[in-house]
Amino acid sequence: LLTGVSGTPQEKNISLASPTKVELTCKLDENSNLKNPQVTWKRGSETISHTIKTQNSWTIQVTISDSSHLGSYTCILKGEKEVSATFHLQVPKIEGKEKPVITYEGDIAVMVCKTEYKPKSWTWYMANGTELVPIDKILPKDKCKFKTPSANVARLEILKLTKADGGVYWCEAIFELGKSKARFELKVLSIVAPLKPFIAIVAEVAILVTTVVLCEVYSKRKAKGREKEFDQIERL
């Protein structure tokens, strides 16, 4: 049972993983200016007829058995003003990484795909230009590992990275009601890349420490020189 509250144009995203029956309700607030509106439920351009009406709410029942039943369902309340609310029934979204994953040559790259619902299966693709090629077909078995630590988490590990492994990867979760994809970008850097700033910083530290020590030795010598002068003056 899902409800939407009207007032201003509202939207709600609902994720469905497996076939189910859904009830969508539009409720009118008691303090609203709209009185006794005419209500239509629409999906795209199609009007849905079986609306159940109670005092201030209008409900439709939808059976989602396959992907063709997914989409946007809107309830439109017409009176002096027109108010609407939309429910987007979708396949669950899966999380990837927006920022590139940075790894190094010879290291392991790990890409983790998560979702809230349990998909039937997972597939990983590598982007070759605009084509998506399944990874298990390109890469040998000792190069990459698929793991599913739990049903809603998928893990791809690519071992012994080389620069050629960089690029775009896609993780696809197959639900009963459809498929969902997430994008990963893999960047493989050479070990030299962070080494340059590191050596620069170490050099800076060494220079500063030497400067401080030299300054101190110099000022001590000056002080000793002055002391000797004082002693000599006193003796005189």
Next chain:
Amino acid sequence: PAPAEAGRAPGPPDGGWGWVVLFGAFVSIGFAYAFPKGLAIFFKEIQDFFGTSYSEIAWVSSIMLATTYGAGPISSILVNRYGSRPVVMFGGLLCGVGMISAAFCTSILQLYVCVGFITGFGLALNLQPSVIIIGKYFLKRRPIANGLAMAGSPVMLCTLAPLNQFLFDNFGWRGSFLILGGILLNCCVAGALFRPIGPGTATVKTQVTEESKNARKGTITEDGPMENKTEEEEEGKDCFEKINQYLDFSLFKHRGFLIYLIGNVLMFLGFFAPIVFLAPYAKHTGIDEYSAAFLLSILAIVDMVARPATGIIANSRWVRPRIQYFFSFAIAFNGACHLLCPLASSYTGLAVYSGFFGLAFGMVCAMLFETLMDLVGAARFTSAVGLVTIAECCTILLGPPIGGILIDTFGDYKYMFIKCGTVMVLAGTFLFIMNYYNYRMLAKEGKERKKKEEDPQSVRTENEGKKTWNKDSTQSGPELEPLREEGEGVKKEMNGT
């Protein structure tokens, strides 16, 4: 030190090279406090990489914090033996080595060792000596110096947070750890600036010989009281003295020290938890991620300004003699903020809370070490800070998890804030009352001592039969005297030391 030097400069310089040392302490303390917090940015990525749970990653932070505080006594012993400079330089080197080796880790256990233990220990070797050396270089302007040095923490945090994010976006976590290791080596530069101070060691020596004499009288030995003997001439020292030379356990009989210890241990139970849970609480009330992060920024910016400002206020003529009251007030104020937080429901309310929290947090941190120095004196501060940090270590680690348990059990953040607020108000009140008692006892003992100073013979016989808490007041006496009687300040210092 040559006799001429000891005669020329009897007290801490309060300026000159001291400002350079202050800058070094600023950097060193900043890294010690801000670095563990700044690492949190990498945790999610490392968690995904090794496939561990969130709590296993959180252990890295906990081990690091525990080592930084728990290694306090070791740090104190090393400073007592070798002085601040070599310890800080070695600490910086250790931090660097720790993070560089962390860049090549292949398991979470290795991360615990490299990031947790090695870097944590290095940071401990950074933190204590930096605080100690401020006490050696400053006396009259010490609260300002402490406030400025402690301001290093929020400044470093504000610098490290975006820097870490930048490094992570460009180099991944391994490259970032490598570069951070290099950055931590800068602590060696800070350490190089910590020139050992001559006149300070002269006063320390005479105070230490006095202490060892009294310590001997405190512990029952067969030897009769031996005056006018320096430590080097002593033979047949018993075990207590040797340990006391490195880590002054006789502090546990010091009234002021005990008050400070109990009050602070209690305070730390509620000190850090609100910071840890501020952003999650904000998100829980429906605020988006960026605004929640901005609350922490407000906190850090107010904190940055509050610390030096508190230092200046604490240094003023009216506050400094009663600095313990100011400290207790700051703690209670902190607690009051937390108690009022559940009333703030909107974003502006939370922003105001963050502002006040930042102010209170800064006030407490700025005076944290200043009050301890004020109570035990610069000489025993080295050991005192070590003992205090290891005691605080337990409650610091317990604070956030207890808060977490409260949140999970009741499903509501307000109980955590109430708990933190109550604990801190209690600690503040306790410190206020006990310090009032302490000030009165010190005033009484000061008057008694002045009467006896006219008759030196009775001083010595009194010394032999004195109760322990009277003995300790002679150590803290010379500390407070220059401040209470400003006119005769310098003269008294030379007489007392």
